Amino acid sequence: MKKVAIIGLGVIGGSLGMALGATGRYHVIGIDRDPEALRMAAETGAAAEVTGDACTGVRQADVVFLAVPVTAIMEMAEVIKDSLPPRAVVTDVGSTKRLVVETLEKYFSGRFVGGHPMTGSEIRGIRGADQYLFENAVYVLTPDSRTDTQALEMVRAVVEDTGARVLCVSPEEHDLMVAAVSHLPHLLAVSLMNLAAGVAAEHPETLTLAAGGFRDLTRIASSHSSMWRDVYATNRRNIVEVSRRLRSYLKTIEESLLREDFDAVVAEMQRARRERERIPLRTRGLLPAIYEVMVTIPDRPGSIAEVSTAIAAEGLNIVDIEIVRVREGDGGTLRVAFKKSEEADLAQRVLKERGFVARRR
Amino acid sequence: MKKVAIIGLGVIGGSLGMALGATGRYHVIGIDRDPEALRMAAETGAAAEVTGDACTGVRQADVVFLAVPVTAIMEMAEVIKDSLPPRAVVTDVGSTKRLVVETLEKYFSGRFVGGHPMTGSEIRGIRGADQYLFENAVYVLTPDSRTDTQALEMVRAVVEDTGARVLCVSPEEHDLMVAAVSHLPHLLAVSLMNLAAGVAAEHPETLTLAAGGFRDLTRIASSHSSMWRDVYATNRRNIVEVSRRLRSYLKTIEESLLREDFDAVVAEMQRARRERERIPLRTRGLLPAIYEVMVTIPDRPGSIAEVSTAIAAEGLNIVDIEIVRVREGDGGTLRVAFKKSEEADLAQRVLKERGFVARRR
Numbered sequence: 001m002k003k004v005a006i007i008g009l010g011v012i013g014g015s016l017g018m019a020l021g022a023t024g025r026y027h028v029i030g031i032d033r034d035p036e037a038l039r040m041a042a043e044t045g046a047a048a049e050v051t052g053d054a055c056t057g058v059r060q061a062d063v064v065f066l067a068v069p070v071t072a073i074m075e076m077a078e079v080i081k082d083s084l085p086p087r088a089v090v091t092d093v094g095s096t097k098r099l100v101v102e103t104l105e106k107y108f109s110g111r112f113v114g115g116h117p118m119t120g121s122e123i124r125g126i127r128g129a130d131q132y133l134f135e136n137a138v139y140v141l142t143p144d145s146r147t148d149t150q151a152l153e154m155v156r157a158v159v160e161d162t163g164a165r166v167l168c169v170s171p172e173e174h175d176l177m178v179a180a181v182s183h184l185p186h187l188l189a190v191s192l193m194n195l196a197a198g199v200a201a202e203h204p205e206t207l208t209l210a211a212g213g214f215r216d217l218t219r220i221a222s223s224h225s226s227m228w229r230d231v232y233a234t235n236r237r238n239i240v241e242v243s244r245r246l247r248s249y250l251k252t253i254e255e256s257l258l259r260e261d262f263d264a265v266v267a268e269m270q271r272a273r274r275e276r277e278r279i280p281l282r283t284r285g286l287l288p289a290i291y292e293v294m295v296t297i298p299d300r301p302g303s304i305a306e307v308s309t310a311i312a313a314e315g316l317n318i319v320d321i322e323i324v325r326v327r328e329g330d331g332g333t334l335r336v337a338f339k340k341s342e343e344a345d346l347a348q349r350v351l352k353e354r355g356f357v358a359r360r361r
Numbered sequence: 362m363k364k365v366a367i368i369g370l371g372v373i374g375g376s377l378g379m380a381l382g383a384t385g386r387y388h389v390i391g392i393d394r395d396p397e398a399l400r401m402a403a404e405t406g407a408a409a410e411v412t413g414d415a416c417t418g419v420r421q422a423d424v425v426f427l428a429v430p431v432t433a434i435m436e437m438a439e440v441i442k443d444s445l446p447p448r449a450v451v452t453d454v455g456s457t458k459r460l461v462v463e464t465l466e467k468y469f470s471g472r473f474v475g476g477h478p479m480t481g482s483e484i485r486g487i488r489g490a491d492q493y494l495f496e497n498a499v500y501v502l503t504p505d506s507r508t509d510t511q512a513l514e515m516v517r518a519v520v521e522d523t524g525a526r527v528l529c530v531s532p533e534e535h536d537l538m539v540a541a542v543s544h545l546p547h548l549l550a551v552s553l554m555n556l557a558a559g560v561a562a563e564h565p566e567t568l569t570l571a572a573g574g575f576r577d578l579t580r581i582a583s584s585h586s587s588m589w590r591d592v593y594a595t596n597r598r599n600i601v602e603v604s605r606r607l608r609s610y611l612k613t614i615e616e617s618l619l620r621e622d623f624d625a626v627v628a629e630m631q632r633a634r635r636e637r638e639r640i641p642l643r644t645r646g647l648l649p650a651i652y653e654v655m656v657t658i659p660d661r662p663g664s665i666a667e668v669s670t671a672i673a674a675e676g677l678n679i680v681d682i683e684i685v686r687v688r689e690g691d692g693g694t695l696r697v698a699f700k701k702s703e704e705a706d707l708a709q710r711v712l713k714e715r716g717f718v719a720r721r722r
Contacts (some may be wrong), residue, residue: 015560081561118570121707131657132693133513138569173564180560181571189551190633191610195603203534207640208499210542215640217546217578221633223600236618242556243615247608254604266590272551272582275558279403279568280555296492304674304682305666312666319666323681332493355717 004158005029006062007054007076009037009046012093012117013067014129017046019162022131026161031057040126055083062156065115066092066104070230073100077107084108090153091115095227096179096234097142097171105146112173113155114142117164132163139164142171156338179238185229187243189221291344292320294358295334307334310350316343366390366422368415370398370436373454374428374477375490378407380523387522392418395473401487416444424519426476427453427465431591434461434583438468445469450477450512456539456588457595458503458532458540466507474516475503475532478525489527493524500525503532513514528636540599544592548604550582558591652705656695657718671711 004020006013009032020026022045030047031054036049044203051057055312058080059066066073073092084090091113094100104196117135123177143152149333156166169177196214200206256264297303306320311318338344344360351358367374370393381387383406386676389407392415393399399411410419417439419425427434434453445451452474455461464473480498500520504513506558517527530538561567593600617625658664664680672679681698699705705721712719 002439016472023434105449130655130694135693140570160502162415167566167569169564169566177560177564177567177570181567181575184556185553187551187611187614189578190630191607191614192546192549193633193637194629195545195607196541196634197639198606199503199538201605203529203538205530206538206542207636208528209501209538209639213636214542214546217550218633218637218640220578221630222637225627225630228630229623232618232626233621233623240615240618242560245559245609246552247611248555249556250548253552254550254601257593257601260594260597262590262594266591268555268588269551269582269589271558271585272554273580273586274545275561275568276554276579276583278558279579281572294491301676301678302673304679305669308666308669315662315663318388318665318684319642320684322683323679332496333491344656 001025001027001064002154002158003027003060004027004063004065005031005058006047006065006067007031007057007080008065008067008069008072009034009041009126009129010067011126011128011133014041014044014046014091014092014126015131015133016065016067018044018129018131019134020158021045022047026158029057029061036234037126044126044129046126046129054080058083058088060085061088063154064090064295066090067334069227070096070100074103077104086312087111088141089113090150091141091152091155093117095182095231095235097140097174100235101142101144101171105144110148113147113156114152114174115159116140116174116318117159118143119164121129134159134190135163138167140167140169140174142174143168144171153213155286176238176241179235179242182241183239186223186228186231187239188246189218189297190232193218193221200205291339291341291346292335292337292360293344293351294359295336295351297332297334298300304334306354307336307351307356310354311336313348314346314350316347362386362388363423364388364390364521365424365426365430367408367426367595368392368394368441369419369426369428369430370395370402370487370490371428372487372490372494374426375402375405375407375487376425376494377428377454377490377523378402378490379405379490380495382406383408384522387519388488390422398487399714402681405487405490407487407490409423416443419444419449420445422449423514425449427451427452430588431455431457431461431595435464438465442468448472449658450474450509452502452516454478455595456543456592458501458535460595462503462505462532466505471507471509472512474508474512475535476516476520477501477535478520479543480525495520496524497697498525499528501528501530501535503535504529504599505532528646536596537599539603540596544596545603546590546601547581547592549607550579552584554579568569578684586635605686652700652702653696653721654705654709654712655720656697656712658693658695665695666718667715668712671715672697672708675707675711677708 004026006017009030013081017028017030021028028047030050033052041047042050066076068076089111090108092100093115097114104112104285117139119133159166295307318336320338322335348358348360367378371393378389378391382389391402391411393553394413402408405412416584427437435625450472451469452459454476458475474575480494520527559718612681656668677695680700683696709721
């Protein structure tokens with residue numbers, strides 16, 4: 001049984017504990033200064049033992065996860081540095097890497113491996129923790145020239161046991177990549193929201209016009225500003241770089257529009273579409289092709305039960321389900337997805353036999 | 362029974378027909394040049410009668426919906442202009458308004474009312490049509506100084522019968538507002554996608570890092586370029602205007618970052634968060650507050666059936682359901698939402714009694 005100490009029992013720390021504990025191969029020691037987090041960690045199985053004292057907690061650890069905010073990482077490193085067993089390996093989960101790796105290599109040298117799970121939860125704290133948080137998620141490790149190979153392999157093995165898929169890149173490369181795919185989207189969501197609010201100041205109904213899509217696009221603008229402050233503070237140069245590139249791109253599009261060169265604009269749209277198809281479909285472990293049935297359901301207790309029971313009676317497994325629209329008191333559309341086309345066909349047939357309006361998508 | 366002629370039986374036209382037909386108060390005449398669309402319209406109840414001949418189809422219409430692409434609107438106006446009854450009213454569903462209104466008032470004067478339903482479907486054509494497409498959706502009408510009051514009231518009444526909520530603004534105002542909340546988001550999604558692809562060209566794993574959020578944000582970049590070409594062509598000045606405003610805003614943020622003035626950046630994030638809370642939560646007819654339970658479920662036939670049956674047995678109505686994560690062969694997290702907190706509490710209790718891991722969110 002490997003001993004894993006997790007400092008910081010928030011969403012990430014809590015989920016790590018749950019995932020590793022569930023394998024039966026890890027003894028998880030949960031460490032937090034909040035007694036409530038310790039209690040919940042013990043209760044939910046996120047940790048086999050808990051303590052408020054980090055030095056005690058890491059004393060026998062094989063691997064230590066620093067799952068605290070980036071700004072607290074240095075403080076924690078200072079606290080535990082003399083309490084670790086000589087062969088212990090340390091890793092973190094911060095969303096920027098270059099600064100963190102630089103700092104923690106001062107404390108732990110090659111025994112520190114930078115890490116960043118590309119996943120999370122809208123809920124803060126251990127209430128958002130989930131045993132399956134890392135399933136099929138990408139988990140980046142950022143070894144550099146100082147990193148011990150053994151330390152890297154140890155962290156890799158533990159991370160893979162949570163269900164995650166490990167990707168190794170340098171700390172600098174990581175920071176530019178996340179600036180493009182994570183930080184810039186956040187900046188754009190904030191900018192778009194504030195721009196729309198500016199238009200709404202002169203044209204009051206603007207936000208009413210914002211269909212479901214706008215609200216979804218700007219969802220990330222509502223996330224926790226303290227975490228994002230750290231991100232902008234530790235990755236500002238890369239964020240400025242990608243923001244500049246974006247501005248330059250927008251300017252080119254504007255020029256095409258002013259010239260009425262719509263072909264050029266369409267070419268960019270088509271390029272975006274092609275490129276987007278290259279993003280791997282990893283979420284939920286679904287195969288790239290999903291076979292769906294759209295069912296019209298009345299908005300009353302029992303509708304979903306009836307539909308899903310009919311499907312289960314055929315031995316079919318629902319891989320995804322979603323209410324697409326609901327009219328209060330009248331009904332809506334339920335989207336049910338299956339792994340195979342034949343399964344979707346059978347489900348549709350069965351539901352139609354029971355009087356549902358059901359359509360293959 | 363009012364007679365409504367719908368020219369163009371795609372997603373919008375088909376759904377209009379279904380929604381109006383379902384009220385029992387409208388005789389819908391479906392018109393399209395594609396015999397397959399006519400057949401499906403008849404079969405699905407999108408139209409009580411169908412024809413490929415627009416002149417015949419509109420001959421007795423009280424209201425005519427031009428549900429064809431913006432570029433075909435002028436052509437259709439030309440075709441039907443001498444076949445309409447004198448008191449017939451004409452409306453369209455195009456996503457830009459100023460140019461359309463200007464053009465169609467030449468044909469129909471004050472009997473034309475510009476319209477734009479702020480809704481749609483990812484599926485093209487009548488297969489994507491849905492009786493509930495307009496439920497709680499905003500449907501913009503754009504009367505101007507030439508518009509007959511009676512014509513406006515006629516169209517408003519019909520549109521409200523689909524379940525939509527009518528909003529009246531001028532054509533020019535509409536076009537600026539949608540540039541901000543609909544067209545700019547599309548442009549940003551395209552730009553973001555192409556920028557990330559550019560980074561990926563030098564750093565191959567970039568798109569692998571793109572978590573679920575990035576893929577969602579750029580989803581709109583994958584939609585149909587022919588429709589968007591029309592949008593950019595007919596609303597280019599407003600799109601350039603909002604794009605310029607966005608570039609200016611980004612530049613200000615960049616300058617704050619270079620100065621290391623993170624407080625300024627955080628202030629903008631907090632502003633975006635406040636403003637976003639002002640967007641009405643209209644989709645799915647849910648109340649602004651949703652009360653949710655997260656249930657861990659095994660990935661096998663019957664899980665969803667068991668959960669939803671247990672909930673239905675208590676007389677509880679599920680207002681939203683979603684699989685949050687699925688680990689193939691092992692399980693995942695189901696999110697189930699209710700209208701009241703007490704309902705969510707009861708559902709959680711009932712599920713725990715049955716041995717499920719269920720947590721209030």
